[in-house]
Amino acid sequence: MNTTPQIYTTAFAEDVLEGLTAKKKHLSSKYFYDDNGSHIFQQIMKMPEYYPTNCEFEILSEQSEQILERLEFKGKFNIVEFGSGDGTKTKQLLQAFLNKNADFTYMPIDISEEAILILEENILTSLPEIKMQSKIGDYFEVIKDISKENTPNLFLFLGGNIGNYKKEDAFDLLQKFASGMKKGDKLLLGIDLQKSPRIIQKAYDDPHGITKAFNINLLHRINRELDADIDVSQFDFYCHYNPENGEVNSYLYSLAKQRFYSRVLNNSFTFQKDETIWTELSKKYSFIEIEELAEHLDFKVLENFLDSKQYFTDSLWEK
Structure with missing residues (x-):
C-alpha cells in the first residue's frame, strides 16, 4: 500500500507552500475570509477604532x-x-x-x-x-x-x-x-x-486583540485545511503604519525557533525566532x-x- 500523503493542489495549498518557503515569508490576505475569519472581521467592523466601514x-x-x-x-x-x-x-x-x-x-x-x-x-x-x-x-x-x-x-x-x-x-x-x-x-x-498616524495604527492594531485573532486565524486555517501541527501560541501579531508612504503592513511573527509539518503539503516549515510572515498591505x-x-x-x-x-x-x- 502507498502510504505517501496525498498532495492537494488547491489554490490555498499552493499559495501557502509558495509563501512559507519564500525567502521573505508571506500569506495572502485573501485567505483571511474563511467562515471563522469572516465572523472575526464582522467584529472588527464593529470596533470603535475601525473607522473605514x-x-x-x-x-x-x-x-x-x-x-x-x-x-x-x-x-x-x-x-x-x-x-x-x-x-x-x-x-x-x-x-x-x-x-x-x-x-x-x-x-x-x-x-x-x-x-x-x-x-x-x-x-x-x-x-x-x-x-x-x-x-x-x-x-x-x-x-x-x-x-x-x-x-x-x-x-x-x-x-x-x-x-x-x-x-x-x-x-x-x-x-x-x-x-x-x-x-x-x-x-x-x-x-x-491619509490621516493621523495614531488613528490608523489603532484601527489596524486594536487594543481588544481582534485584529490579532483575525491574523492568527490564518494559522488555524492552515492547521485545519492542510493538516498541519502549528503551535499557534508560538506566534504573535504586529502591524506598522508608515506615514511617509501611507502603508500599513501587517505581520505574524514567530516567538521561538520552531518547525511544523503539513501532511497535505508533505512539507516541513522552519521558523527562526522573530521571523515574520507578511499578511496584509493597507495603503492610505x-x-x-x-x-x-x-x-x-x-x-x-x-x-x-x-x-x-x-x-x-x-x-x-x-x-
Missing part, C-alpha cells in the same frame, strides 16, 4: 443623491459592482437612487455563486422593487460582455479594497477595469485617506496620489465625496 456608510447614506446628480446619466444605466460583500453599504446608494426614480439595473459580480445568492436575498428583501441581474464569473470576463452594450455604466469598487494592492498591482487592476469601460462610464472607488492615499493614479489611467476625477471627518472618500471617476 462607518465612514463609507456615512458617505453613501448622506450623499448618494449628490452622487446620482454627478453621474449625469440620461435614461437607463447599469450599476456594476465588484466585490459587494453582503451589500449593506451598497443598499444605501441603491435606495437613494430608487427614491429619485433613477432607471437602473444593479449587476453585482462575484465568482462565488453562494456569495451572490446571499447578496440577492439581502438586497431583494430590503429593496423588492429593484431590477437586479447578478453575474457569476471572473470580473473582467463579465465586464467585457457588459461593455458591448450601449447602456452607460456606473462601476463600484467600494470598501477601500484598492488599498490592499501594491502600487503596480493597483494600477494593473484599475487598468483592467478601464479596459472594460466605455467613454462616459463612471467608476466610484472607495479609498481610505493622499488627494494628490488619487489625482495622479486617475490621470495615469486616463480617468478624470469628477469629485471626492467625503465623510464628515474626512477620513475616507468615495472618489467618482469618469472614463
Whole structure:
C-alpha cells in the first residue's frame, strides 16, 4: 500500500507552500475570509477604532443623491459592482437612487455563486422593487460582455479594497477595469485617506486583540485545511503604519525557533525566532496620489465625496 500523503493542489495549498518557503515569508490576505475569519472581521467592523466601514456608510447614506446628480446619466444605466460583500453599504446608494426614480439595473459580480445568492436575498428583501441581474464569473470576463452594450455604466469598487494592492498591482487592476469601460462610464472607488498616524495604527492594531485573532486565524486555517501541527501560541501579531508612504503592513511573527509539518503539503516549515510572515498591505492615499493614479489611467476625477471627518472618500471617476 502507498502510504505517501496525498498532495492537494488547491489554490490555498499552493499559495501557502509558495509563501512559507519564500525567502521573505508571506500569506495572502485573501485567505483571511474563511467562515471563522469572516465572523472575526464582522467584529472588527464593529470596533470603535475601525473607522473605514462607518465612514463609507456615512458617505453613501448622506450623499448618494449628490452622487446620482454627478453621474449625469440620461435614461437607463447599469450599476456594476465588484466585490459587494453582503451589500449593506451598497443598499444605501441603491435606495437613494430608487427614491429619485433613477432607471437602473444593479449587476453585482462575484465568482462565488453562494456569495451572490446571499447578496440577492439581502438586497431583494430590503429593496423588492429593484431590477437586479447578478453575474457569476471572473470580473473582467463579465465586464467585457457588459461593455458591448450601449447602456452607460456606473462601476463600484467600494470598501477601500484598492488599498490592499501594491502600487503596480493597483494600477494593473484599475487598468483592467478601464479596459472594460466605455467613454462616459463612471467608476466610484472607495479609498481610505491619509490621516493621523495614531488613528490608523489603532484601527489596524486594536487594543481588544481582534485584529490579532483575525491574523492568527490564518494559522488555524492552515492547521485545519492542510493538516498541519502549528503551535499557534508560538506566534504573535504586529502591524506598522508608515506615514511617509501611507502603508500599513501587517505581520505574524514567530516567538521561538520552531518547525511544523503539513501532511497535505508533505512539507516541513522552519521558523527562526522573530521571523515574520507578511499578511496584509493597507495603503492610505493622499488627494494628490488619487489625482495622479486617475490621470495615469486616463480617468478624470469628477469629485471626492467625503465623510464628515474626512477620513475616507468615495472618489467618482469618469472614463
